[in-house]
Amino acid sequence: MKNLPLLFLGIFFCIAFSWTGIVLSSHVQLGALEPATEQYVNPNTGDAITGVMASVEKEDGSSIQVEGVPAPGETLHPQAPVGLAQQGKQVYISLGCMYCHSQQVRHEGFGNDIARNWGLRGSVARDYVLQDRVLLGTMRTGPDLAAVGNRLFDAAGRDWHHSHLWDPTITSPGSLMPSFRFLYEVRPVGSKPDKLVVNIPNGHPSAPPPGYEVVPTAEGEALVEYLLSLRVDYSLPEAQLPE
């Protein structure tokens, strides 16, 4: 090969090809994806449809497929993350939880995710459209967390998370997850301001000395709010919850 321009063109073409094919075309396909209602309606008739595409009659009697539209007045999903949970996501990012926890549920029939109760349904692209950084992850040293809010929620879930982050062996004996106790503060019982006190069983090796209690720092609180916010309990036109 003596022809430098040709060599260079080939080199250029190869990467341009995959960039167009992988990055650009997925941008074309998914770049305009919006939150949706649980079911779409036919844009002409207003009738509910199954799936994303609706069949619309044209004047000459033939019919074409068009995309359905959200049902008027119903809630759109997914919803934008808010406030404290959003700050908690920063903590999650900065501590690298993602390197042990994925956030994507594989569909029924591929892997065992649904049977493990990691989600009610498989994840779809639309679930992620409002996330500023998408943390699908590729490792499951720990369980998938895409829908951890489905299994750990409300006050009980909050308590569980705090005990677990303070010392994972409290809730999960033998856990290989590291302790995140630097997200907590040990202080004399009854200090101000009032805060949720982390539940640590008496006699557990990580229990504070008598007269002391463990409370979350602002980062710890935010992180747990984020975990509680990870709920996928809604249907989408292309991904219905099982009956």
Next chain:
Amino acid sequence: MSALSTAFTKALNPYKGRGESEQIQLAVIDRSMRGPALLFLISAVLWLLAGTVFALMAAIKSHTPEFMAESAFWTFGRVRSAHLNAMIYGWSNNVIFAVGLWLMARLCRAPIRHGGLLYAAGVFWNIAVTVGIYGILAGDMTSVEWIEMPPNVVPLLTLSYALIAVWGIVSFRYRRGEHVYVSQWYILGALFWFPWLYFVSQTMIIFAPARGVIQPITNWWFAHNVLGLWMTPMGLAAAYYLIPKVLGKPIHSYYLSILGFWSLALFYNWAGVHHLIGGPIPVWLQTAGIVGSVMMVIPVIVTAVNHHLTVVGEHSAVWKSPTLRFVVFGAMSYTLVSLIGSTMSLRDVNEITHFTHFTVGHAHHGVYAFFTMIMFGAIYFMLPRLIYREWPSATLIRIHFWCCAIGIGVMLVGLHVGGWIQGMQLNAVTEDGVPVYTFLEVMQNTRPWLMSRSFSGILLTIGHLAFAINFAWILLRVQPGPEASGPTLLQGESVGGGK
């Protein structure tokens, strides 16, 4: 074509008709690269050591989570990312800059002019990586795989990269002689591909984030291609140069090397999406990734055959030369790791291996057993020619080789077997569709395998220390080398093989 191919073979064979003037030419080129190459090599070795320390910490944490769990600075997620970035941007990129630019200059018979800029760029690059890795540990990590360093170091990295890569292109532009050897294509391709990958991924994930899952798609297009279009071509370029060079015979087939290059360039590009099989991305894209991965069998087999037929019958030479011992180990690993990789992309296999330690093992198979081993071999060849001194200790080289070869072997077995078991147990269900093993059971069962990785880490550390000691020793040796005692170009037999 056959005239071309004969001419090519002649140009390629470094021994045919090599007169003194050519030796002088090479010496001039080597000297022009000496300073910058030393800067990159020293940085590379330091990063290798730093990366090894991070690796050991992360490995121990993975089975003993209490280890150094007191502060956020040393938490697992950050340390393993510091390890990865130290190894990729610190060790690999520095060694690529040294070996790649030196090979390019030699093959183009064009000394590097104005090397001073290269020093500056090298210093900036290493400052940026240092700041970036500190940023990861201090809490500015992005949690985007393979680009964890905080965004504020990106401009400096990009600028220094541009200043470094341009020398490869400049050498190529001012090359002497008609013929372009396959190593030059690989280096030229890689120098061009890397910035494109890096720029697109930084832009579409960090600076102007694309919507939803386009981010991870871009991320894996990038991350897999850093291996496939940056480290792999550079590793292959070195292998294609060193194997014939040390053996003193031409590469087996010119045509196979063309085929290998273009099929790699075309197919590797597409393989990255296989990291998202089963994920929330379009199915056609997953299929495209699988096709690309499976098609990789072509370049891999072609390259393997070409290397094998070059080496065949020369096994004792391979064994005697430190350079070739490492390079051939790496080249064989390339074949194996790529074939395993193609298999892993098949849906049925991926269903098991995805999300497990199997993938982690696979990554080390590629970046370590293939790429890093070849680069060790390249350094053993290159350094004596840059500074006119021989490696002081053959024993240290042997320790280096055996610790690394056995160490990586233990790690690969541990993570592949452990990861496979992990995947099988995660997926196992009873007839009623209930998981057979609880998550905690599966997790516990990975522990012995993770401990075997820490053990392998100790071996690798010993190997790296032996290498680093030899490296420091050859640099600091005070006794006058042959340089002072006579015509430096006609040294006697060297450990590394030919000139």
